[in-house]
Amino acid sequence: xxxxxxxxxxxxxxxxxxxxxxxxxxxxxxxxxxxxxxxxxxxxxxxxxxxxxxxxxxxxxxxxxxxxxxxxxxxxxxxxxxxxxxxxxxxxxxxxxxxxxxxxxxxxxxxxxxxxxxxxxxxxxxxxxxxxxxxxxxxxxxxxxxxxxxxxxxxxxxxxxxxxxxxxxxxxxxxxxxxxxxxxxxxxxxxxxxxxxxxxxxxxxxxxxxxxxxxxxxxxxxxxxxxxxxxxxxxxxxxxxxxxxxxxxxxxxxxxxxxxxxxxxxxx
Amino acid sequence: xxxxxxxxxxxxxxxxxxxxxxxxxxxxxxxxxxxxxxxxxxxxxxxxxxxxxxxxxxxxxxxxxxxxxxxxxxxxxxxxxxxxxxxxxxxxxxxxxxxxxxxxxxxxxxxxxxxxxxxxxxxxxxxxxxxxxxxxxxxxxxxxxxxxxxxxxxxxxxxxxxxxxxxxxxxxxxxxxxxxxxxxxxxxxxxxxxxxxxxxxxxxxxxxxxxxxxxxxxxxxxxxxxxxxxxxxxxxxxxxxxxxxxxxxxxxxxxxxxxxxxxxxxxx
Numbered sequence: 001x002x003x004x005x006x007x008x009x010x011x012x013x014x015x016x017x018x019x020x021x022x023x024x025x026x027x028x029x030x031x032x033x034x035x036x037x038x039x040x041x042x043x044x045x046x047x048x049x050x051x052x053x054x055x056x057x058x059x060x061x062x063x064x065x066x067x068x069x070x071x072x073x074x075x076x077x078x079x080x081x082x083x084x085x086x087x088x089x090x091x092x093x094x095x096x097x098x099x100x101x102x103x104x105x106x107x108x109x110x111x112x113x114x115x116x117x118x119x120x121x122x123x124x125x126x127x128x129x130x131x132x133x134x135x136x137x138x139x140x141x142x143x144x145x146x147x148x149x150x151x152x153x154x155x156x157x158x159x160x161x162x163x164x165x166x167x168x169x170x171x172x173x174x175x176x177x178x179x180x181x182x183x184x185x186x187x188x189x190x191x192x193x194x195x196x197x198x199x200x201x202x203x204x205x206x207x208x209x210x211x212x213x214x215x216x217x218x219x220x221x222x223x224x225x226x227x228x229x230x231x232x233x234x235x236x237x238x239x240x241x242x243x244x245x246x247x248x249x250x251x252x253x254x255x256x257x258x259x260x261x262x263x264x265x266x267x268x
Numbered sequence: 269x270x271x272x273x274x275x276x277x278x279x280x281x282x283x284x285x286x287x288x289x290x291x292x293x294x295x296x297x298x299x300x301x302x303x304x305x306x307x308x309x310x311x312x313x314x315x316x317x318x319x320x321x322x323x324x325x326x327x328x329x330x331x332x333x334x335x336x337x338x339x340x341x342x343x344x345x346x347x348x349x350x351x352x353x354x355x356x357x358x359x360x361x362x363x364x365x366x367x368x369x370x371x372x373x374x375x376x377x378x379x380x381x382x383x384x385x386x387x388x389x390x391x392x393x394x395x396x397x398x399x400x401x402x403x404x405x406x407x408x409x410x411x412x413x414x415x416x417x418x419x420x421x422x423x424x425x426x427x428x429x430x431x432x433x434x435x436x437x438x439x440x441x442x443x444x445x446x447x448x449x450x451x452x453x454x455x456x457x458x459x460x461x462x463x464x465x466x467x468x469x470x471x472x473x474x475x476x477x478x479x480x481x482x483x484x485x486x487x488x489x490x491x492x493x494x495x496x497x498x499x500x501x502x503x504x505x506x507x508x509x510x511x512x513x514x515x516x517x518x519x520x521x522x523x524x525x526x527x528x529x530x531x532x533x534x535x536x
Contacts, residue, residue, distance in 0.1 A: 060328030116536025120503035235388035268384025
């Protein structure tokens, strides 16, 4: 089946007053539930459509209840419309039930800027997409990860031990991500990119679902066309919760987005 | 002048329906404006007072307008009251104007848990509070940082180059933090701890005010009594914005809180 364009899967229809209707696509799911970054991309796109600034630079989502594939409502309230940045509250509801609430700051990402100092970033590595292995739409535990038949998500062989029951113990997954049909990334779809990879905890110990409780993403620059390089990294598993950071570089090697998330995990 | 207890400086008076009045204390300020983490601590405390779960585990704030010292209103709306966690929207207003909006997830932090895996954390180092230099209430540029006459904030000498115009270039500040009168930290005051240090960019190049745009903090465990060890680290300066992470360990060496923030900066 031909993949569904990411921009179609987050498409919004305005119903006025900062509200939109949208469809959570059944193929942008993991075990039948939508990816959290995909929902945040939809919400960021709504904030960009309503506020005076058109590019998300910071988005923070708290996940209340996972929606099912199907119709949802997205409601944007502009909290402040500033000169250089604006802030909005965005709610995603299904059948009147709040599923995700997010705060989104939008601004202008100037295509002419260059990084001033990047001394605190991790090493992106040198593996190319061709060096990596594409992750299939069914995972090692037999779970259907439909979204991986839509996007092209590839992991470096050196970080793929989890697929054969031999995680490296480093808590890191590295690889590349492309949207269907090679659609270029933009600030909204980067909100998906920072949550696209499997949990980095798979590189420590296999577990069941690792549901995101909170996800905060920063978009730092407009991405060049082409696939993005991704590093997903776990830091601490404590009290059945794990935090992970994600770094996303564009095809020119520039850091364009990064995130932190807190998730539940059945380990410890 | 005797320092003001942190718990007094964030004290809330309920006015019913999840709303509170509070006073932004004039001594918890930098150049006359309140510290962003101090405001988030006040908001986290409000969320803990209203929702069914009493400990903040995740808080994300977007800063709209810096309030002045004096009366503010804090309004909590419980978005979901779950079995193991609850989510609230918290607004801080002054004279009817929205200053900060935050999303707060609360839960139970079990004092009996132990970290399961901590392989992704930075090295906390070994410096003791006595090895460090207390930061005064006036900074190297002559700016009044009143809050540093309240709390006891100490930086390792090796990271203090900025005070004499010789930053190391690493973008890291390391040291210790105590609340006035040695008050023990709790999940709310940890939301201040993750934003207490000077900008880690001072260790790269001195600049003026580095205003926080977004701050997300996770509280991972109940802190042991005593001071906390802090690492404040910059990652990328690009397009006059910088992201920093902060790690906070309690006196027993356990990672109890960490954060990420995006801030404006006049460099680049």
